[in-house]
Amino acid sequence: MTTPSPSSQAKAGTGVSPHDSSRSRQSAFRLSRRGRVIFFLTAWLIVLMPFLFWWSTWFGRPLSEQQIGEYLGDEKHPRHIQHALVQLGDRMAEHDLSAKRWYPEIARLAGHPVEEVRNTDAWVMGQDTSEEAFHDALLKMLEDPSLNVRGNAALSLVRFGDPSGRAQLVRLLESVSIAAPEAGRVLDIDKAGTSVHQGGLVAKLANGQRTIEVRSPIAGRVEKPAVSPGAAVSPGAQLAMVDPADSQVWEALRALYLVGRPEDLPAIRVYRSESGDNSNRVRQQALLTEQAILARARMEP
Numbered sequence: 001m002t003t004p005s006p007s008s009q010a011k012a013g014t015g016v017s018p019h020d021s022s023r024s025r026q027s028a029f030r031l032s033r034r035g036r037v038i039f040f041l042t043a044w045l046i047v048l049m050p051f052l053f054w055w056s057t058w059f060g061r062p063l064s065e066q067q068i069g070e071y072l073g074d075e076k077h078p079r080h081i082q083h084a085l086v087q088l089g090d091r092m093a094e095h096d097l098s099a100k101r102w103y104p105e106i107a108r109l110a111g112h113p114v115e116e117v118r119n120t121d122a123w124v125m126g127q128d129t130s131e132e133a134f135h136d137a138l139l140k141m142l143e144d145p146s147l148n149v150r151g152n153a154a155l156s157l158v159r160f161g162d163p164s165g166r167a168q169l170v171r172l173l174e175s176v177s178i179a180a181p182e183a184g185r186v187l188d189i190d191k192a193g194t195s196v197h198q199g200g201l202v203a204k205l206a207n208g209q210r211t212i213e214v215r216s217p218i219a220g221r222v223e224k225p226a227v228s229p230g231a232a233v234s235p236g237a238q239l240a241m242v243d244p245a246d247s248q249v250w251e252a253l254r255a256l257y258l259v260g261r262p263e264d265l266p267a268i269r270v271y272r273s274e275s276g277d278n279s280n281r282v283r284q285q286a287l288l289t290e291q292a293i294l295a296r297a298r299m300e301p
Contacts, residue, residue: 092127110137126156163259172252192224219245253285
């Protein structure tokens with residue numbers, strides 16, 4: 001009996017020829033390679049997309065003169081306006097005279113409808129204390145509806161040697177009451193000690209089929225909530241208190257070191273305590289600020 005050759009087996013359809021087997025392996029290899037390309041492309045996009053988002057929103061990204069002009073007038077994208085303002089603020093801090101051409105725009109933005117733009121603008125105007133138009137704009141910003149804008153305006157006025165915003169500086173040391181904007185039932189509320197960003201969610205209320213989100217106007221830490229989930233609240237009812245963030249307190253204390261009065265001491269002495277969440281730098285600054293205020297008081301007639 002003769003043994004069938006490989007070619008005769010292939011012809012009889014009872015096996016796979018070496019040629020077909022090779023093609024199958026090549027096809028599998030091609031699919032595997034294509035899969036790897038897709039995998040690496042997907043991984044690359046996962047890394048690239050957050051970078052592109054960060055790059056497009058990072059205020060440290062340098063802007064050309066043309067871009068600054070475009071960004072300052074971009075009313076559809078307030079973050080573009082902030083980006084241009086931050087760039088100009090950095091130039092002003094370095095006494096770069098090229099920023100002066102944009103001063104009329106900077107002063108105009110003090111009345112912008114978006115709080116974040118006004119807040120950034122108040123900081124920027126404090127970078128050049130030789131500009132009287134900035135001084136005038138900052139004085140008006142002390143009446144701004146936003147606590148943050150008023151606080152930044154007061155901080156910048158201190159750089160002008162103007163203590164007009166002293167009351168606002170003291171307010172930066174105080175906790176902020178979070179109130180219910182309308183009647184409802186508490187669905188959820190942050191626990192004591194929860195850190196929140198400016199604009200961060202503190203509580204949720206239910207009013208019929210609507211869910212109302214209640215946010216903090218400042219960055220800080222939630223004190224013990226005044227209500228519990230399930231409680232019914234009326235408009236204006238206190239939901240919680242938020243203590244100001246360490247950075248806000250420190251900046252206010254530094255400013256009060258220069259313009260504070262003896263009547264401000266009760267609010268300042270709260271931060272001398274080693275108990276609670278006061279940082280070392282805040283405690284040290286509170287002590288220095290108290291000493292500076294008392295020294296000025298002794299020198300007054």
